[in-house]
Amino acid sequence: MTIDMLGERVKRTEDPKFITGKGRYLDDIQMPGMTHIAILRSPYAHANIRSIDTSAAKSMPGVIAVFTGADIPYNPLPMAWPAGGVAGIRNNINTPRTLATDSVKWSGEGVAAVVAETAEQAHDALEAITVDWEPLPTVVDAEKATQPGAVQLHENAPNNIVFEWTVGDKAGTDAAVDAAEVVVRQRIVNQRLIPNPMEVRGDIGWYNPGTDEYTVWMSSQTPHIQRLLLTAFVTGIPEHKVRCISPDVGGAFGTKIFCYADMALVMFASKAIGGRPVKWVEGRRESYQSTIHGRDHITYLEIAGKRDGTITGLRVKTFANLGGRLSTIGPGIPTTLYGRVLSGCYKIPNVYCEVTGVYTNTTFVDAYRGAGRPEATYVIERAMDLFAAEIGMDRAELRRRNFIAPDAFPYDNPSGLGTASGGAKIYIDSGNYEPAMDMALAAVGYADLAATKAEAASRGKLLGLGFSTYIEVCGVAPSKWIGAVGEGWGAAMWESANIRVHLTGKTVVTVGTQPQGQGHETTYAQVISHELGIPMDDIVIQHSDTLGTPFGYGSYGSRTSSVGMTAAIKAATKIREKARKFAAHMLEASVDDIEIDGPNYFVKGSPDKKKTIQEIAFALDLGFDPPEGMEPYLDETAYWDTPNCTWPFGTHVAIVEIDKETGQVDLVRYLAVDDVGKKINPMIVDGQLHGGIAQGVGQALWEGAVYSDDGQLLSGSMLDYAMPRASWFPDIELHETVTPSPVNPLGVKGVGEAGAIASTAAVSNAVMDALAPLGIRHLDMPYTPQTVWHAIQTAEVSR
Amino acid sequence: MEFSGQTTIKAPRERVFAFLIDPNLVGRCGPGVESIEVIDDRHFKAKAKVGVGFISARFVINMELAEADAPSHAVIKARGQAPGTAVDATGTMDLAPGDEPDTTVMKWGANVIISGMMASVGARMIEGTANKMIAQTFDCIRAKLEE
Structure with a gap:
């Protein structure tokens, strides 16, 4: 009897080869x-x-x-x-x-x-x-590069401008900002990062x-x-x-x-x-x-609303540094994947965003884990904290008042996130943001924050708590949306899978997606084993070779589980249907009377007189005795174009302690509540979250690509580019709510990017919370000891 | 990077100037110079091995005596290449009679732009190293003139 492993913490079947040096990476090939x-x-x-x-x-x-x-x-x-x-x-x-x-x-x-x-x-x-x-002469700063008199890189790009892109209702947003009781403005920099696979x-x-x-x-x-x-x-x-x-x-990570x-x-x-x-x-x-870099935005944000905490408008102007020439999808990241998601999980009636893509004498910039969505989350989550501080309202309460309500789905935001080809639309299909925030804040002891801060102060530390309530766009993507003319990348984004159950019952699954460490060989096998009742050990997942795998768009955008595995389930469904027909033939029964339980096919009410999928495969693959019109072999291919993206959400909370004398920021606690839908393998989900969180925290506290004015990359090696180390992290506490995605049979949403999308803003808000008593309102990342110490000194002098 | 300094040399100004515009003399004072090849009276080529921290590289440097107003002012421009690294430098020397007879006050300035590997990997060490090398160069010039 096959044990159903779907949803279990199955150890990754590919790991023995990787951790014993038997992987075959490119440089191993001779x-x-x-x-x-x-x-x-x-x-x-x-x-x-x-x-x-x-x-x-x-x-x-x-x-x-x-x-x-x-x-x-x-x-x-x-x-x-x-x-x-x-x-x-x-x-x-x-x-x-x-x-x-x-x-x-x-x-x-x-x-x-x-x-x-x-x-x-x-x-x-x-x-x-x-x-x-x-x-x-050179220019490395995107804002300076657009100014009159700047060095020109390309004849066809006056003022070094790649594009000037806008989204949302300008007149409505201008009016909302003009009429608002409160407007908070801030220039924020989302610094350039160097991905480090x-x-x-x-x-x-x-x-x-x-x-x-x-x-x-x-x-x-x-x-x-x-x-x-x-x-x-x-x-x-x-x-x-x-x-x-x-x-x-x-x-x-996108590179x-x-x-x-x-x-x-x-x-x-x-x-x-x-x-x-x-x-x-x-x-x-x-x-x-x-190889490409990530992020690198200079943003002017304006958030407008009422003193009662109702947000009425968000106006954003961003300079996106795209480097000296463009990488393959460089312009798509700071536009569709950024500007259209700026309002996050909030119901903001008026949103307007301008993005100027800019050439500078720097390495090209493209998608890096999260790709546009971490930048958007950083803007809106900093904006919410700044607004709450301005009107003197609790940060959680402000968010609570502006969340998209659970009964408001399907929801399209005012920046036209759902715009698709031919006037079609997609919508944020589900979400329930408040319980996730409440769970996170309860678990972290938000109600006792004042006492926690006082205790830290008694040790000479400034303690800060920050959180971000994020949503992301995962499971990319419906072809009509991602390929929308004048909006998307002009190509489709369905996925593919082929399943062959061979004579011996051993099963080969070929897929169009491609793992880079995510454990696909394990998770696809869990899913196919669940679908066909074939033991995981009898299933091999083959991928990443244009010879022998069906065309697929690959793995990024947290799409493999939602899109790729749905294609595989669809292929498995075809296998089951063919096996059912052949079982009916073998059992001399009507197809409609055949029931399936795992690997067993039997006539309703007679489970003892059964044919296993292995027996069916053997007979059908030999093809000695097929019924009229049936081709031999259990061999089915399926393609799946998802009707919607998936919309994971959650709340991440960071607690930091700052040494006033040195400016050193220590991350002392990190807690996340993520709703990534159902999980195929919770252990792998945890690992994805750990890695993503570490990368996002890295941006907030340590990482940054630095160029000299003459275009030299000063952080040109790991001596100067501060990659996070495991010892700098507390144990990461993971919690969940589960709102299954309605767009795929597994109810999964994808989790590859969530950690990186949520964590940067959470840590940034925590550092700002710690420094708020000194009158410090905003600092740009990374919060190195030098930056923080200097800010503390300046604040104390001016007080 | 901009560097500047001033040194007093116990030698008359004409001798100092003659030294500065003679590639075979001044060239030997350059950091790590291994050979000098004179192309014409204004152009010469040097080979030099230079190290910054754990990186060392052999540069081929083309130099030009860009300005020479005897006996008071000279500008040397240099452009060097090493694997993955380029250096562009301009050295300016202004000579004035010193307070003591037969002495010369040399005011010098150097603008150095380093590009490529040395800039990106050696960034933290490069200014200190360059400062030291330039100081050594002018110390060497003074020492040779005072021999």
């Missing part, structure tokens, strides 16, 4: 005749390339070939998601080339490449390449001269999309001539969604040298400069 490529990157943040002399490098030991941009006929990389929303909105698009040809726009842009027998020889030969540079990126390109086909191994979240983009948009090579494979991927120049480079290089495989693996420092 192939006969494999060569190595290294990329010469610009030291300047802005410069013209007068000439490149590669002659000396070509004669270096082990060197096979040296390329510059002029050698490579490919198109620039694609722009898959320009900013939309307003009819005719203009996007001034500049994307990188495989190697830069005329100029570089950030320190780290690739200009030449060496293929050699070993990686060391390739790197050594880079030293022999001489570039005649013409350095140009444990495994950096890399690719191997192999051109097979015998078949004229390419294989590209890539540390990617999206091998199917990359095949499409690299063929149809970049190289012109026919799609059926390219196979993309993601081997084991050691973390991604591996995109089409990068190095992918095209290894394809070009392998063909150019006659078909030997070409491997490229970035170093950590190289990753910091040439």
